Amino acid sequence: MVLELLQSLSEMQLVGELTVLSLLIGGIIMAGGIITAKIAKLLFHKYYAPSLPKDTAQNISKLIYFGILIVSFLGFTSSQGIDLSGIMVAGGIFAVVIGFATQSVVSNLISGLFLIVEKPAKHGDTIDLPDMGISGTLLDIGTFSSKVRRFDGTVTRIPNDKFFTSNIRSLTLSTVRRADAVVGISYHSDIENAILVMKNEILQTMPFVLQIPEPEFRIDELGDSSVNIHVFVWYPKDDWSQAQPILLATLKRALDNASIEIPFPQRVIWSGKD
């Protein structure tokens, strides 16, 4: 019964030598390939990806998935008796036409490959793209675009060619980073004493600030109303929140406790008679 059905299907020709049976076999091969690719990707993510860096895991996952799909497609074409050499020639000409038509798509694809090879930043890095005014955490370098989660929680998709050609400032590549703040003290305050109390307060109350290199104090400007001191402190790269946002408050507390005046903007006016 089944054999008879298959026999009849093999005799039903659609186009040229293409029969319903060969099309059915091709469909089964493609469906099997897609299912196998999805299962292989799933198993890889479950058992191997957690032990690999995220960007490496994603690249290997894509390689497995698309590799199986390509093998399945080749199996499909051979089951249909399609001669690929003719397609290759036609494909070459077609690729040139498509290449011109989809220049930006190809550009994004190639840029994506270069990004994967060069790795200017990896998954999870905090980056700043000053040309585009985008800062955040790199979520993914995809085939055509990359995704960055900005600090406000929104996700920005950046075409790979723009990402690849823009300046990329990595905020997590270095071991440590530096925070800074400017604070003004009155002209009649003792600068050395002000620096001493600020340094002590930083070292006592900011445990993430590095002792070496130690906090640095530079007299930045003899301003209109105050002597401005620029303070620089270093901290472990992942602890921005323990340094930059609280540095100014720490400096103010230190100066307040030592009764060192932080002056308001002021102007001395001399009248003509004086």
Next chain:
Amino acid sequence: MKTMSDASEITFSNYGIYDLSDNLELLLPNTLIKFQRISGNAFSYFRENSEGEIIEKIIPTESNDVKIELVPIQPLNHPAKRTNYVFLKLDKEIHLGENSAASIFVHCPIEIGIFLIYDDNHEPLDWVTCNPLNSRFSLYGSPDTGTLCKYAEVSLATDYDDSVSYVNGVMHIVIENTLSFAQTISKVIFPITDNNLYYNNSKSIIDGIKITMKKRAAVNIAEVKPTPVDTEWALASIWDKSIDSVHHMEMTLE
């Protein structure tokens, strides 16, 4: 809360293993730890540290035989675990002539680990530091390629009994200069994860290190290797067993 200045009047809890039947109170300088049975199969844990921070946990357990272990651990957790390296800045520099060696004891900072023991389980529960102001970070090297370290200014000790209880342990350092010129040593940087700690009542000691300054091709390097202590003091449990062993490190002499 009792501070270090009250230490002469107060008896602090020794390192060791304590039975946890109903209630247990452990007192350390600047730190109070309390366990309390809140039901047939659960305890509460309360800890107030020297910075006024309060930690509270619920510990569910089916076991009737629950113990608490209080031991010195490597000083890597406060204010947060970021590195396996320590940077010991010696308060006095050591001058070492050509082809000579020195053997010194230093006070190395420690933290205190609290472990939960029941049935076949031995789990880290919490850690404290009794000297948070001397628990800071530093960088060895340049900002982009350097090594982040826990930093401490340390003084020389006389022997293994010379440690400050709950605050530091004594470490033996052997420095060998095989170079043909003198060296001045002001700091020691090494991964402390291969150094075990030992305790006796409230005192602690740490496995030593051997530093060999030698010439390799055209570069002068310092090779640092851990050296186990031969002692009868009790071996302290390891806080983080997942850390890979480094065994030894090399650094270029400045």
